[in-house]
Amino acid sequence: xxxxxxxxxxxxxxxxxxxxxxxxxxxxxxxxxxxxxxxxxxxxxxxxxxxxxxxxxxxxxxxxxxxxxxxxxxxxxxxxxxxxxxxxxxxxxxxxxxxxxxxxxxxxxxxxxxxxxxxxxxxxxxxxxxxxxxxxxxxxxxxxxxxxxxxxxxxxxxxxxxxxxxxxxxx
Amino acid sequence: xxxxxxxxxxxxxxxxxxxxxxxxxxxxxxxxxxxxxxxxxxxxxxxxxxxxxxxxxxxxxxxxxxxxxxxxxxxxxxxxxxxxxxxxxxxxxxxxxxxxxxxxxxxxxxxxxxxxxxxxxxxxxxxxxxxxxxxxxxxxxxxxxxxxxxxxxxxxxxxxxxxxxxxxxxxxxxxxxxxxxxxxxxxxxxxxxxxxxxxxxxxxxxxxxxxxxxxxxxxxxxxxxxxxxxxxxxxxxxxxxxxxxxxxxxxxxxxxxxxxxxxxxxxxxxxxxxxxxxxxxxxxxxxxxxxxxxxxxxxxxxxxxxxxxxxxxxxxxxxxxxxxxxxxxxxxxxxxxxxxxxxxxxxxxxxxxxxxxxxxxxxxxxxxxxxxxxxxxxxxxxxxxxxxxxxxxxxxxxxxxxxxxxxxxxxxxxxxxxxxxxxxxxxxxxxxxxxxxxxxxxxxxxxxxxxxxxxxxxxxxxxxxxxxxxxxxxxxxxxxxxxxxxxxxxxxxxxxxxxx
Numbered sequence: 001x002x003x004x005x006x007x008x009x010x011x012x013x014x015x016x017x018x019x020x021x022x023x024x025x026x027x028x029x030x031x032x033x034x035x036x037x038x039x040x041x042x043x044x045x046x047x048x049x050x051x052x053x054x055x056x057x058x059x060x061x062x063x064x065x066x067x068x069x070x071x072x073x074x075x076x077x078x079x080x081x082x083x084x085x086x087x088x089x090x091x092x093x094x095x096x097x098x099x100x101x102x103x104x105x106x107x108x109x110x111x112x113x114x115x116x117x118x119x120x121x122x123x124x125x126x127x128x129x130x131x132x133x134x135x136x137x138x139x140x141x142x143x144x145x146x147x148x149x150x151x152x153x154x155x156x157x158x159x160x161x162x163x164x165x166x167x168x169x170x171x
Numbered sequence: 172x173x174x175x176x177x178x179x180x181x182x183x184x185x186x187x188x189x190x191x192x193x194x195x196x197x198x199x200x201x202x203x204x205x206x207x208x209x210x211x212x213x214x215x216x217x218x219x220x221x222x223x224x225x226x227x228x229x230x231x232x233x234x235x236x237x238x239x240x241x242x243x244x245x246x247x248x249x250x251x252x253x254x255x256x257x258x259x260x261x262x263x264x265x266x267x268x269x270x271x272x273x274x275x276x277x278x279x280x281x282x283x284x285x286x287x288x289x290x291x292x293x294x295x296x297x298x299x300x301x302x303x304x305x306x307x308x309x310x311x312x313x314x315x316x317x318x319x320x321x322x323x324x325x326x327x328x329x330x331x332x333x334x335x336x337x338x339x340x341x342x343x344x345x346x347x348x349x350x351x352x353x354x355x356x357x358x359x360x361x362x363x364x365x366x367x368x369x370x371x372x373x374x375x376x377x378x379x380x381x382x383x384x385x386x387x388x389x390x391x392x393x394x395x396x397x398x399x400x401x402x403x404x405x406x407x408x409x410x411x412x413x414x415x416x417x418x419x420x421x422x423x424x425x426x427x428x429x430x431x432x433x434x435x436x437x438x439x440x441x442x443x444x445x446x447x448x449x450x451x452x453x454x455x456x457x458x459x460x461x462x463x464x465x466x467x468x469x470x471x472x473x474x475x476x477x478x479x480x481x482x483x484x485x486x487x488x489x490x491x492x493x494x495x496x497x498x499x500x501x502x503x504x505x506x507x508x509x510x511x512x513x514x515x516x517x518x519x520x521x522x523x524x525x526x527x528x529x530x531x532x533x534x535x536x537x538x539x540x541x542x543x544x545x546x547x548x549x550x551x552x553x554x555x556x557x558x559x560x561x562x563x564x565x566x567x568x569x570x571x572x573x574x575x576x577x578x579x580x581x582x583x584x585x586x587x588x589x590x591x592x593x594x595x596x597x598x599x600x601x602x603x604x605x606x607x608x609x610x611x612x613x614x615x616x617x618x619x620x621x622x623x624x625x626x627x628x629x630x631x632x633x634x635x636x637x638x639x640x641x642x643x644x645x646x647x648x649x650x651x652x653x654x655x656x657x658x659x660x661x662x663x664x665x666x667x668x669x670x671x
Binding site: 105 | 268270271303416
């Protein structure tokens with residue numbers, strides 16, 4: 001898949017920006033404002049005074065992220081009771097996908113009742129925008145985004161593409 | 172002429188025309204399944220009901236002929252209720268497996284469901300079950316459950332191909348399309364039943380599961396399969412290259428042309444698209460004495476100077492040109508300009524036999540399996556300029572009278588068989604120009620890639636002398652150029668050589 005590039009114009013850099021010192025001080029101002037506001041809130045909480053809660057840093061990845069129940073996370077392909085993928089290769093998810101990250105090829109299924117099945121099924125997680133349209137479009141509930149898994153980075157783009165076997169691991 | 176009122180609008184039509192046709196010409200589309208202009212009007216689908224003033228009931232517009240003063244409504248509440256009710260009945264036993272159905276996207280049931288369907292069905296009973304996947308022939312797959320019993324396929328096989336392979340069997344709830352005992356749907360026009368099936372009951376085994384129809388691009392073109400020149404639409408899949416087995420051309424559908432092919436095409440033509448993605452040439456190559464890739468300019472000047480040398484040494488008798496009716500009208504013109512007017516050659520061979528002749532019948536197929544012999548004949552090829560008999564061409568090569576051969580899109584192995592390499596070995600210059608790799612191309616000194624019919628604009632003149640234009644459906648493969656451009660390039664190369 002080709003990567004498309006959109007040129008963006010940079011904002012003008014006037015003298016105050018170019019000497020840096022003003023901008024650095026502005027930035028430090030923000031940092032210190034947050035530091036003291038949070039310090040005050042935590043101190044108030046310790047003292048038992050009711051105030052807005054102070055910010056807490058989550059130590060990800062040591063601490064797992066707290067996800068909402070409806071959070072859309074990495075996809076999985078569900079299995080039928082006999083272990084075969086539920087996918088019938090109707091290509092509705094591929095058709096609706098706004099990021100064009102799904103690639104399916106179809107073939108005849110040996111089972112007459114099901115007729116069609118996926119020969120290959122790939123999701124490029126590097127392109128996926130996690131919109132969940134594929135889950136909505138699926139007429140047979142074959143794809144879900146409920147694994148809770150967000151640890152999908154890889155060392156190269158090719159490894160970001162998950163095939164059917166990988167997607168069915170927790171199906 | 173009959174003057175009728177259609178939806179409050181005055182419309183004129185010839186007496187005796189079917190009301191459904193009159194409405195179509197007036198821009199009013201009446202839903203229908205069983206009616207087909209070429210296959211008659213059994214009136215069994217009941218989708219085309221319209222209200223005619225004075226008639227006691229709604230009338231099927233495919234069975235009513237217009238008469239003067241008729242007042243017709245296709246939009247009244249009664250018509251809408253009747254049509255959506257009929258559609259509900261058609262859907263009673265339809266499996267609604269649209270997601271895996273190849274017809275999905277071009278299906279009569281889907282289209283009418285979206286426009287006039289009742290979104291809630293009152294059916295609660297189970298659907299009946301028949302055979303879902305029955306290969307009725309080498310090219311057609313039958314799904315009896317999806318069938319709505321319009322009988323278009325039965326009528327096509329009875330009236331057009333006259334082979335009677337399919338029929339309606341059973342009665343009432345058990346009525347279904349099936350093969351007649353002992354028959355297989357393998358007539359040379361079997362693919363047409365897929366086109367006329369308004370639902371997904373008959374699908375093409377070749378196209379099955381290759382690509383969904385909404386990913387296809389359609390181009391109007393002309394079939395190059397024989398001298399009939401049927402009007403066709405070439406469907407290509409280039410938006411998502413992993414579909415359709417990574418091939419660019421996906422299928423061929425007939426395009427209505429009452430003067431040439433009507434609504435039909437033969438299976439030979441239907442599956443000829445496969446060649447477009449097989450064994451194609453895309454590089455300008457010099458193969459002998461050593462293999463090297465050339466630019467077009469270099470190839471033009473090298474080939475034309477070698478031809479010039481050959482003609483100066485041995486005269487215009489020494490170079491023969493092999494061509495075929497696969498050239499377009501435009502190609503033939505430049506062909507003549509180069510070989511006859513400029514190079515003054517006299518030895519040409521373009522007779523379709525034996526390698527480009529095949530079966531013919533009374534319906535569409537012609538014996539000459541090339542589209543444009545007439546285009547050449549219009550410029551004198553076949554009349555003033557005769558095609559050399561292949562045997563005498565072979566003798567001339569063996570006797571050393573012919574020292575060079577220019578082959579335009581023809582595999583000589585089809586003509587001379589196993590003795591071809593021996594004949595070509597002894598020649599001083601062999602140039603091969605064409606879209607397809609062939610054994611002949613490998614024996615040439617120069618191999619020039621040309622575009623196939625689907626990759627160029629042009630025109631074919633069929634055996635009746637009817638010229639039809641066609642449009643490019645695909646970009647050329649690699650560096651390939653249309654044949655006429657190659658001829659013009661060689662002509663320019665020769666001129667440049669003279670100027671030196």
